[in-house]
Each structure stands twice: as C-alpha cells, then as structure tokens.
Amino acid sequence: MTSSLVLPGDETDLREVTASESALRRFLHGLPGVDQVGVEKRVAQLGTRSIKTDAKAWALDLAIRAVDLTTLEGADTPGKVRSLCAKARRPDPADPDCPPVAAVCVYPDLVAVAVDALQGTDIDVASVATAFPSGRSSLDVKLADTRMAVEAGATEIDMVIDRGAFLSGRYGQVLEEIVAVKEACGDAHLKVILETGELATYDNVRRASWLALAGGGDFVKTSTGKVSPASTLPVTLVMLQAVRDFASVTGEFRGVKSAGGIRTAKDALKYLVLVNETAGPEWLRPDRFRFGASSLLNDLLMQRNKQRTGHYWTPDRVTID
Template sequence: MTATVPPLAEVARSTTALRAFLHGLPGVDQVGAEQRAAMLGTRSIKTTSKAWALDLAIRMVDLTTLEGSDTPGKVKALCAKGRRPDPTDADCPPVAAICVYPSMVATAVEALRGSKIHIASVATAFPSGQAPLEIKLADTRAAVKAGADEIDMVINRGAFLSGRYLEVYEEIAAVKEACGSAHLKVILETGELATYDNVRRASWLGMLAGGDFIKTSTGKVQPAATLPVTLVMLEAVRDFKALTGTTIGVKPAGGIRTAKDAIKYLVMVNETAGDEWLHPDRFRFGASTLLNDLLMQRAKMATGRYSGPDYVTLD
C-alpha cells in the first residue's frame, strides 16, 4: 500500500475521517485483478506438494450446515465427519471448525468434546443482517454462551453502500466486544458490494473495527467467493499487516466445491499474502461439499483409483 495514512486510532474519530481514509485507499485495477487471479489459477502442483495441499485444505475447512431444516442429528453427524473425515485413514486430518446456527451450538459442543475442532456460529441476524443492533448483540452473546469460540457476523450492507461507514464500524466493534474471547469473522457479502473498490474498503473497515478474519460471503447470495474478490481481500490483509503488524485471516465461503478450486486458492494465498497465511489460523474455506472432493482426491493419490461419490457421506 503506497498511500499515506493517518494513525489508525484517528481514522474512526468521525464519519468524515473514516470516509476520507477508505476512499483514499488505492483503487483496484479490475482487469489486472481478474487477469492475475486467472494466471495464478493455472499454476500446476506436483505430486508431493499436491498431497500436502490436500491435507492443508482439509485442515482449513469450516464444515458448514446453515439450513432451516438442520436437526441435532444432522449436526452430530457433521461433527463426527469433521473429527474423522476419512474413517478408513487415521492419518487424515480433522477439519478446522464446524459452523452452525446459534441454536445448534450446544449440540456441536457436546459432539466435539475432547477434540481441537473449533465451533463457529453465524450470528447478527444472518444472512441479511437486517435487525436492530441489540438483537444482533444478543444473538452473538447467546452463541458464545452456548460454547461458540468463533462468530461469523454479517455487516450491514445497506449502511455500507449508503456510505454510512462509521455506523458499520461501530456495529462491528460492538459485536467484537460481545464476542469476548471468541474470534470474530466479518462477512462482507461481496456479491452485494458490486465493485472491487468496495470489497477493498469493506475489508479495511472490517479489520479496523477489530475483525480477526474477513470473510467473503454468507453462501446465500450469488456470486459468493471468487478468486479475484479473494485476491483483493488477501492484498488488504497483507497491506494491513505491513501497516499495523497485525495479522488478519481470510475466509472465502460459498461455491468452492472441488479440490482443484481449493488448490487455486492456496496458490493465491502463498503468492499474494505469503506462507504465513498457509495455516488454518489465517485462512479457512467455508464449505459444505468441498470436503468430499478433497477426500476423494486424497484417496485417489493414495490408491491410484478414483473412488467416486459413494466413497464419502452426503452432508
């Protein structure tokens, strides 16, 4: 980042100062971002590196179910799969987290007891975010009280797109405080932000307000995660680290379904932000079906045979 910026403590002192900072960020070259993302997506990975990448991608998965039809039984089954993604292979790593609605957190806590898998919960009137702040804070506190150690919140896109940046900042900061010791992932819902410049501004806003991760999408709006959008977000966390010394994570979510796609993202992480982000504490995949393809590709590398969809459970 080449722009000269004021001390970050001063950025959010007023609506005018925050707007000036966000609109003073370097603009995103749309053509350049899309071409670079496409170029990085063509990189090939050799056998040993591919095996390492598949295991890393599994360790980065936030295995997710966010349906109105979710039941305790479904969540328990998902937790069991997260613990032992491949029951036939004890060397297969567990996932990073199980992500559920607040009402299912207690079920996940019991099912994951004794494991190191994180329990993530969407909150703040997910996925629309259209609720009063006091309800969003109560939603967050309830999920944390039930045992969630990660909260995925949605920003107020209406306020952001209307230029009410300080309102969005203050809401994120309030949710962060309500999280207590739990980590906060700030969902930008990039499919509704329209431009890469808005994605960059929203990324910085989420980081300035205290987010531990910035996340692309709820998975309920299309387009969800894309390589160019994630590239812009990775550039933002890289530049934020250079400016502040603080490392913020990135989570693309929605539409990442194949091992081939996951590896493209890992290449982009390494080439854009650096290998510090090649860790589940710094990069996650929000997904419900990606894990199945990672397992099938992993088995193919081990056996030389493609097992097909019957090899894995349906989620």
C-alpha cells in the first residue's frame, strides 16, 4: 500500500509521456490499479490514531496555517470578503500567538478587495477561475478568467479540469488546458481541481492526479465543494501517493489540497495523520498541504482554546461565516 510507484514501461521522462495523445494514454492506463479495499482499510486504520497534548497543539496550529479560508457564493460582497480577510489575519483576536491562515480564496472579481485587505501579510490571495465550478467553457474564456484574477493580484489560481473531456478519454485536451492555464498564471501558483466526486473510481483519481502534475499543477485539489461527495480521506490518500511518487520520479515537490466537507478539527487531524503516513513529514507544511474550508477554522479555534485553557468556548465566541 505504501510502496513507491513503479511507472509503466519505466517511463520517467514526462516529456516523452506527454509528447503525444497515444503516449499519454499508454502512460495513464499503464499506472497500477488502485486497490480499493486496501485504500479504504488503510484509511480506517489511520483514523484510529490518537494525537495528544503537545503534538495535538502543534497539529491544530498547523491545520490553521494550512487553511484556505474560502467564500464562493453568488451573494459574496466586498464587505464579506474584507471581514473574511480580517479573520484570516487574526483568527483569534484575543490570542496574538494564534497563527494566520495560508490563503483567502474568492471569485476573480473580488480578488482586488482581498489583496487590499491583506496588505502587509504573507497570506496568499487565491481565486477560482476557468469557468468554476463546471469548467465548461472555451479555453479563451478560461484563460481570460485566469488573467483577470492574476492581474488583480491573485497569487494562487484554483482551476477546474473539464471532467467531460477526461471521462471521455480526451486526456490530451485536458493536459493542454492545464499547461495553458499554468502559463497564464505567470508567477502565481496553480491548483488543479479534479472534482473527484465526479470521477467515480480511484483509478480515475490517480490518472487525473498524474495528468495535473504532468501539466504543471503546483497542487492537485480534490473538489470544488459544489459536488457531493467532496473531499474524502481515501481519494486524498490516492492523491498523496501521486505527489509522493511524482517527487520520487522528478525530484519536484507538489502539493495536495483537500476541499469540501471538512468541518471539524477531529477530521482535520485525521487528514494530517494521512499526510504524514502516506507522503511523509516533508508534506506537513502549508506549501504542500492545504484545507479548502470555511467553517473548519471555527472548530479548529475552539479546539485550540480548549487545549490552551481547558475550557471550551461557547459557539458565539466565533464568527458565523
């Protein structure tokens, strides 16, 4: 389950793998199949791990630092984004030792508001692009969407792949779009959303992960949060295996972002255990693992306060996002 991947045909040069549609298909379909029973059993075993005292306090702070604090609603306003940015900067206003989050994620038209509100911090501004959440538009529109966000100051772009193209086996088209969006990002990092809830199988999750990595994605991301199921521990395990094996083959470290449906500190700690045991401790850092979340931060803060003081906050001590 945890051994490194042996690539089909010993193909370690991704330039050869992506040189043609036939080579890409041969590579992706030559990847070892995912043992569904084994993956789910492994996740169940890791889910029983207990983290206590100092280790738990460290893990809670890491989880906070790994959050992409997100609002992606049609009713979003500049005021809501500014409020979210204030929370991102000082998640617990009463405790100056509480770390800030990794990023604030908004729609492209609100990027400038977030950039202004986060001036003077190291918090990234992420923006969904490429016809989020469906991914169904022309490449020109997707690139314009990306450039608009980057020009407004976004330092991270979360793109969605065309799941219809992927599921139809048009891997070359999906790869070309990822490469083109990565180029349009300039210096901004690219997170490639697979929408794993629509990919149906773990084998497809593995193939889509490698496709995203081969196209230049800095992160592979589980989901938009708009489709159920969103992030799950088993699909995250498969994606972590992909970035681990990609690093083994290429020497390049890429990240995983688990997004959608992660609402409690207990769940977040299970993900961190999974990261450590699957990819390794080298991935226990915000530039290699992220949570895409909105309500998760509140529970992390409540559990952090319990660790510090021995007392739980009442729910009205945290903001309603």
